[in-house]
Amino acid sequence: xxxxxxxxxxxxxxxxxxxxxxxxxxxxxxxxxxxxxxxxxxxxxxxxxxxxxxxxxxxxxxxxxxxxxxxxxxxxxxxxxxxxxxxxxxxxxxxxxxxxxxxxxxxxxxxxxxxxxxxxxxxxxxxxxxxxxxxxxxxxxxxxx
Amino acid sequence: xxxxxxxxxxxxxxxxxxxxxxxxxxxxxxxxxxxxxxxxxxxxxxxxxxxxxxxxxxxxxxxxxxxxxxxxxxxxxxxxxxxxxxxxxxxxxxxxxxxxxxxxxxxxxxxxxxxxxxxxxxxxxxxxxxxxxxxxxxxxxxxxxxx
Numbered sequence: 001x002x003x004x005x006x007x008x009x010x011x012x013x014x015x016x017x018x019x020x021x022x023x024x025x026x027x028x029x030x031x032x033x034x035x036x037x038x039x040x041x042x043x044x045x046x047x048x049x050x051x052x053x054x055x056x057x058x059x060x061x062x063x064x065x066x067x068x069x070x071x072x073x074x075x076x077x078x079x080x081x082x083x084x085x086x087x088x089x090x091x092x093x094x095x096x097x098x099x100x101x102x103x104x105x106x107x108x109x110x111x112x113x114x115x116x117x118x119x120x121x122x123x124x125x126x127x128x129x130x131x132x133x134x135x136x137x138x139x140x141x142x143x144x145x
Numbered sequence: 146x147x148x149x150x151x152x153x154x155x156x157x158x159x160x161x162x163x164x165x166x167x168x169x170x171x172x173x174x175x176x177x178x179x180x181x182x183x184x185x186x187x188x189x190x191x192x193x194x195x196x197x198x199x200x201x202x203x204x205x206x207x208x209x210x211x212x213x214x215x216x217x218x219x220x221x222x223x224x225x226x227x228x229x230x231x232x233x234x235x236x237x238x239x240x241x242x243x244x245x246x247x248x249x250x251x252x253x254x255x256x257x258x259x260x261x262x263x264x265x266x267x268x269x270x271x272x273x274x275x276x277x278x279x280x281x282x283x284x285x286x287x288x289x290x291x292x
Binding site: 098127 | 206207208210211215216217220244245246248249250251252253255256270271272273274275276277278279280
């Protein structure tokens with residue numbers, strides 16, 4: 001089962017760590033190569049732009065919406081690193097919601113690293129797509145394989 | 146002369162169902178091939194009221210989406226059209242509201258390189274960046290700009 005790792009850019013470091021952790025467990029996990037660049041490159045210009053609130057321009061310049069859709073199509077499952085963010089527990093952002101939609105309509109399995117998000121306005125959409133919550137226990141993925 | 150072969154499924158919050166019927170008919174009168182999900186027509190005719198009641202009053206919106214497979218239905222609908230028109234009316238105190246389901250539909254349309262028209266300006270919401278990144282054209286209520 002090929003697993004594509006996704007999540008809010010705010011969690012990019014943990015997303016790369018999660019990918020490596022899953023690979024270390026023998027799972028076929030992967031992440032968009034730009035995320036590794038962001039983590040490994042000090043003061044990466046795109047990362048700096050995003051942290052400065054220029055998310056839309058970076059998404060457009062790099063065509064990230066389509067790139068992630070292609071990544072989802074090339075995988076059997078997606079796993080969202082949905083850590084807590086500000087006032088939101090188990091955060092799933094707007095971009096992640098779109099990606100969940102891509103996965104859902106293409107019949108990919110959808111996993112959340114933690115539980116269901118709380119406090120976002122699109123809970124009905126997330127519930128309708130029935131993601132599987134791992135509650136931090138990645139060994140469940142080994143049993144699914 | 147307006148483009149006659151144009152197809153625009155109308156998307157937006159289900160609370161705008163009557164507006165969807167109205168704008169579909171306006172698109173048709175302008176020579177476009179406007180379409181909406183048949184359930185919206187049924188809702189507007191007073192049918193399937195149990196579905197509306199469950200979704201909007203009994204808190205069973207997620208269950209209704211699953212049972213009627215709305216997410217996939219809208220996705221397939223978008224695939225078969227050239228463009229989408231999003232009816233982003235004001236809602237919940239947000240000018241030009243775009244809900245989560247519609248955000249997903251904008252993403253579907255963007256990936257498949259469909260033209261995206263917003264009836265009203267881009268709203269200021271938690272996911273404004275994602276809406277902007279889908280490169281919509283704002284028509285400010287002027288359907289003649291759909292070409």
